[in-house]
Amino acid sequence: MTKTCDVAILGASGYTGAELVRLIATHPGMRIKALTADRKAGQSYAEVFPHLRHLDLPRLTTIGELDTGGIDLAFCALPHATSQEVIAGLPRDLKVVDLSADFRLKDPAVYEKWYGHPHLALDLQAEAVYGLTEFYRDEIKGTRLCAGTGCNAATGLYGLLPLLRAGVIDPDDIIIDLATGVSGAGRSPKEGSLHAEVSEGYHAYNVAKHRHLAEFDQEFSKAAGRKVEVTFVPHLLPQNRGILATIYVRGEGEAVHKALTEAYAGEPFLVVLPYGEAPATRHVRGSNFVHLGVIPDRRPGRVMVFSTLDNLTKGSSGQALQNANLMLGLPETMGLMAAPLFP
Numbered sequence: 001m002t003k004t005c006d007v008a009i010l011g012a013s014g015y016t017g018a019e020l021v022r023l024i025a026t027h028p029g030m031r032i033k034a035l036t037a038d039r040k041a042g043q044s045y046a047e048v049f050p051h052l053r054h055l056d057l058p059r060l061t062t063i064g065e066l067d068t069g070g071i072d073l074a075f076c077a078l079p080h081a082t083s084q085e086v087i088a089g090l091p092r093d094l095k096v097v098d099l100s101a102d103f104r105l106k107d108p109a110v111y112e113k114w115y116g117h118p119h120l121a122l123d124l125q126a127e128a129v130y131g132l133t134e135f136y137r138d139e140i141k142g143t144r145l146c147a148g149t150g151c152n153a154a155t156g157l158y159g160l161l162p163l164l165r166a167g168v169i170d171p172d173d174i175i176i177d178l179a180t181g182v183s184g185a186g187r188s189p190k191e192g193s194l195h196a197e198v199s200e201g202y203h204a205y206n207v208a209k210h211r212h213l214a215e216f217d218q219e220f221s222k223a224a225g226r227k228v229e230v231t232f233v234p235h236l237l238p239q240n241r242g243i244l245a246t247i248y249v250r251g252e253g254e255a256v257h258k259a260l261t262e263a264y265a266g267e268p269f270l271v272v273l274p275y276g277e278a279p280a281t282r283h284v285r286g287s288n289f290v291h292l293g294v295i296p297d298r299r300p301g302r303v304m305v306f307s308t309l310d311n312l313t314k315g316s317s318g319q320a321l322q323n324a325n326l327m328l329g330l331p332e333t334m335g336l337m338a339a340p341l342f343p
């Protein structure tokens, strides 16, 4: 019989928090015991997310009111900087899956450079395991604190890590051109997320200075065994969910396709399309799947690699649940095998 683990979701009134609630609602091994919010504390969950009104859920409280007694694991879906303060105040024996950027970067100086302030919980930062499940599975099983990846970062990493490990591409000539849906910016009001700022348009943002460059530097350099720096241009796509990265590399198409296929053989959520096919965000929407494609350029020696995932599932909450399953000794895919929502 499956054991039942009690979980809390901190930041449950945000987009990733709601996605965690949606996924855990049908998870056979987890029960939601506490939900927290900031501005929305005190409200019922149905008031904040009417699409989940059929569920019997605890009312949203402040983090100060949270009782961690009996909780097996806490998901922290809070803004970065807030997250490290909150996690530092939680009991040290409580398992935590953090979705923010606070515990992803191993070098405190790199964190300070990209986030503009010193890290406030260096001991926790040192103990955290990077949450790209397929590459850190064994460490995640044994950790108390798992750091969820950036959603853009995960999309690029899935496309490139096996290629750098296998040595089938030139590490000095990588361009990641990526488009992301607006829910990646969260539910908290921001001018840049307004309908009039996003719809009927398409624009690049944070060009050559996006924070996920730090995650790319860390993970690509580790995979290649030497310093790797990539060009990364994110764009805002006028749709709610989904990220698609088109990655330009130098290599031989069939060798690149073989390296991806071999690396992800047996992986439940990573799907490598037949050689010559490109994936689409609409084919992974609402699911924990990643679709990857490889197409050779007409100019010999150049290849395009495509990677797509849903930022709210495999890019954050689905990944968090997959990692929580591992940390709690539950089957890794539990609660995550639902098919994508199409059309």
Ligand SMILES: NC(=O)C1=CN([C@@H]2O[C@H](COP(=O)(O)OP(=O)(O)OC[C@H]3O[C@@H](n4cnc5c(N)ncnc54)[C@H](OP(=O)(O)O)[C@@H]3O)[C@@H](O)[C@H]2O)C=CC1
Pocket (backbone or CB within 6 Å): 010, 011, 012, 013, 014, 015, 016, 017, 036, 037, 038, 039, 040, 041, 063, 076, 077, 078, 079, 080, 082, 099, 100, 101, 148, 149, 150, 151, 183, 184, 185, 186, 187, 188, 311, 312, 315, 316
């Ligand atoms: N959206 C995405 O696709 C992804 C997000 N992430 C990361 O996950 C985390 C959550 O993201 P997302 O759900 O999009 O964000 P949202 O802005 O949608 O939600 C933020 C949540 O944090 C709460 N909160 C904000 N400030 C405080 C505070 N000072 N004290 C306590 N609670 C607070 C909010 O409460 P209230 O609503 O009541 O104000 C809300 O519940 C972020 O770190 C984000 O960078 C990572 C990968 C992908």
Ligand SMILES: CC(=O)N[C@@H](CCC(=O)OP(=O)(O)O)C(=O)O
Pocket (backbone or CB within 6 Å): 080, 099, 100, 101, 149, 150, 151, 152, 180, 181, 182, 183, 184, 185, 211, 234, 236
């Ligand atoms: C559309 C949009 O704004 N997306 C966010 C990515 C969300 C994410 O992964 O954020 P964290 O690294 O903060 O956790 C961005 O590009 O900054």
